Amino acid sequence: MSIRINQKNCIGCGRCAEVCPGSLIRMRNGKADIRYEEDCWGCASCVKECRTGAIDFFLGADLGGGDVCMKVRKTGSVLNWDFYRENDLMRTITVNTEEANRY
Ligand code: SF4
Ligand code: SF4
Known part of the structure; x- marks a missing residue:
């Protein structure tokens, strides 16, 4: 798994x-930049935190991903996890964070 940061969409929030x-x-010239791409283990924390959709997350083949890319859109407490293949939206999973993780 890996990520790609689209710097044109990055607002440098950090x-x-x-x-x-x-x-x-790391932040460089006011934009986010990934240093050791190969060391990314795909936790998706950065994707979840980005409010501008600047980070693409590629699912590994071990998850059936191949060329599938995931992005997150946040509206209030709602996270929309969009899955794309070649820029075509395949599926969206919606999670209300106020209702998630209640045990
Ligand atoms: S937060 Fe997770 S997914 Fe993002 S770069 Fe770091 S290890 Fe990779
Ligand atoms: S969270 Fe998104 S907008 Fe903020 S620095 Fe990272 S890539 Fe840029």
């Missing part, structure tokens, strides 16, 4: 860099 457990993302 949230992705703060949450990456491996400190793989």
Whole structure:
């Protein structure tokens, strides 16, 4: 798995860099940049934190992904996880974070 940061959509908020457990993302010239792409283990924390959809997350073949890319849109407490193949939206999974993780 890996991510790609689309710097034209990055507003330089730094949230992705703060949450990456491996400190793989750094801010450079006001934009996010991933240092050691090959070390990304696909936790998706950065994708979840990005409010501008600047980070693409590629699902690994081990998850049946291949060329499938995931993006997150957040509206209030609702997260929409969009799955694309070659820029075509295949599926959206919607999670209300206020209702999630209640045990
Ligand atoms: S997916 Fe996780 S490990 Fe990879 S860059 Fe984002 S926060 Fe870091
Ligand atoms: S969270 Fe998104 S907008 Fe903020 S620095 Fe990271 S890539 Fe840029």
